[in-house]
Amino acid sequence: MSTWILNGQVWNEAAEQLEVKHVRVENGVIAAIASGADGLPDTAGHETIDAKGMLLSAGFIDMHVHLREPGFEYKEDIASGTRSAARGGFTTIACMPNTRPVIDTPETIKYVLDKAATEGIVRVLPYAAITKNELGRELTDFAALKEAGAIGFTDDGVGVQNAQMMKDAMSLAASMNMPIIAHCEDDTLVVGAAVTEGKFAQKHGLKGIPNESEAIHVGRDVLLAEATGVHYHVCHVSTEQSVRLIRLAKSVGVKVTAEVCPHHLILSDEDIPSLDANWKMNPPLRTPRDVQAVIEGLEDGTLDMIVTDHAPHSAEEKARGMLLAPFGITGFETAFPLMYTHFVKNGKWPLGFLLKRMTTDPARVFGLPTGSLAVGAPADVTIVDLEGEREVDPQAFASKGKNTPFGGWKLNGWPVLTMVNGAVVWSEL
Numbered sequence: 275m276s277t278w279i280l281n282g283q284v285w286n287e288a289a290e291q292l293e294v295k296h297v298r299v300e301n302g303v304i305a306a307i308a309s310g311a312d313g314l315p316d317t318a319g320h321e322t323i324d325a326k327g328m329l330l331s332a333g334f335i336d337m338h339v340h341l342r343e344p345g346f347e348y349k350e351d352i353a354s355g356t357r358s359a360a361r362g363g364f365t366t367i368a369c370m371p372n373t374r375p376v377i378d379t380p381e382t383i384k385y386v387l388d389k390a391a392t393e394g395i396v397r398v399l400p401y402a403a404i405t406k407n408e409l410g411r412e413l414t415d416f417a418a419l420k421e422a423g424a425i426g427f428t429d430d431g432v433g434v435q436n437a438q439m440m441k442d443a444m445s446l447a448a449s450m451n452m453p454i455i456a457h458c459e460d461d462t463l464v465v466g467a468a469v470t471e472g473k474f475a476q477k478h479g480l481k482g483i484p485n486e487s488e489a490i491h492v493g494r495d496v497l498l499a500e501a502t503g504v505h506y507h508v509c510h511v512s513t514e515q516s517v518r519l520i521r522l523a524k525s526v527g528v529k530v531t532a533e534v535c536p537h538h539l540i541l542s543d544e545d546i547p548s549l550d551a552n553w554k555m556n557p558p559l560r561t562p563r564d565v566q567a568v569i570e571g572l573e574d575g576t577l578d579m580i581v582t583d584h585a586p587h588s589a590e591e592k593a594r595g596m597l598l599a600p601f602g603i604t605g606f607e608t609a610f611p612l613m614y615t616h617f618v619k620n621g622k623w624p625l626g627f628l629l630k631r632m633t634t635d636p637a638r639v640f641g642l643p644t645g646s647l648a649v650g651a652p653a654d655v656t657i658v659d660l661e662g663e664r665e666v667d668p669q670a671f672a673s674k675g676k677n678t679p680f681g682g683w684k685l686n687g688w689p690v691l692t693m694v695n696g697a698v699v700w701s702e703l
């Protein structure tokens with residue numbers, strides 16, 4: 275079974291421009307790439323997809339997502355979450371273990387992998403918890419979890435509060451060549467706070483979440499990573515201080531990598547219009563100065579990749595208001611259009627830079643075989659309409675979660691077809 279994707283606009287990194295290419299996909303891999311300058315290939319006996327006028331990219335990779343299964347299927351499940359990912363152009367997603375039960379046993383890893391194989395439509399890579407039940411008291415069985423298919427260890431949703439526990443986790447992970455992925459948050463500094471310290475908190479008389487609550491863990495952990503030699507990856511970096519610490523750690527050779535979310539690159543606390551909990555996530559929207567710092571961090575490579583931190587919650591939960599609602603916003607179906615419109619269409623970045631931070635960079639950091647259109651690579655492909663403008667309509671999301679601050683935003687750069695392993699899993703072409 276072979277398919278020609280014709281007339282796609284493919285980014286040429288050396289020439290720093292889009293060029294028309296025809297890509298042949300066979301048996302789940304990229305079998306050939308032909309230059310558009312040579313005319314149309316002979317497509318007799320092959321299926322064809324016409325991508326004329328559209329961006330043709332390696333499928334996007336999202337290393338931080340919440341699929342909510344098992345246990346919170348009313349927020350999202352693997353079927354709905356992977357459909358949402360596919361609509362966003364994501365072909366590989368790495369899911370967090372803060373489910374119910376927590377993904378802290380080989381059985382739960384197998385449950386997620388089985389569900390993903392039967393009901394999922396994109397590649398799902400599960401993380402396992404660092405500590406049992408994410409309680410920070412006792413390490414999980416790293417060897418058994420790795421054996422079952424976990425790709426790394428994280429207590430995302432909460433920080434590991436105990437430094438010795440984190441050091442032990444890092445030593446063990448290093449010995450088996452596995453990464454530690456850290457949600458950086460000191461619990462003692464955030465009690466009773468829902469938004470960042472800053473103008474919005476002041477205006478509404480709210481207690482703020484200080485930048486140090488995140489950066490203290492980053493500082494502690496890069497020292498522990500240096501001592502143990504582990505690959506240490508920082509989740510959803512949101513503060514100037516964290517960027518500074520990661521930059522310093524990288525400069526002295528610590529094996530640290532990091533991610534940043536579209537909302538932390540685009541919104542600050544000063545954009546929050548009201549006490550609407552669709553603007554509540556963890557870490558919170560920070561000050562304009564922090565936004566500038568994470569943008570610079572991503573630009574200079576201190577931050578390696580863009581992730582969504584797709585965190586669906588029910589409408590009822592979000593209706594509890596800013597103080598009582600759970601933290602988190604959905605991300606899959608707005609990520610690329612947001613980043614494209616805000617940074618590429620507005621002339622701040624070349625398109626290739628955005629694509630790299632969503633494909634080859636996450637693949638490089640986590641050693642994945644996907645993320646490029648090279649001949650022989652798995653045929654994970656995303657086709658995007660860069661021109662058409664559409665309004666974000668949360669009610670039309672494939673995700674069960676409609677919780678986004680971006681409803682009504684007019685954006686360009688909408689994915690129109692997603693292919694995983696050579697099979698079209700979603701298309702509106």
Ligand SMILES: NC(=O)N[C@@H](CC(=O)O)C(=O)O
Binds near residue numbers: 431555557601603
């Ligand atoms: N990011 C969030 O605001 N929420 C996440 C947890 C997390 O990633 O910290 C969630 O699980 O809802």
Ligand SMILES: [Zn+2]
Binds near residue numbers: 556
């Ligand atoms: Zn987190």
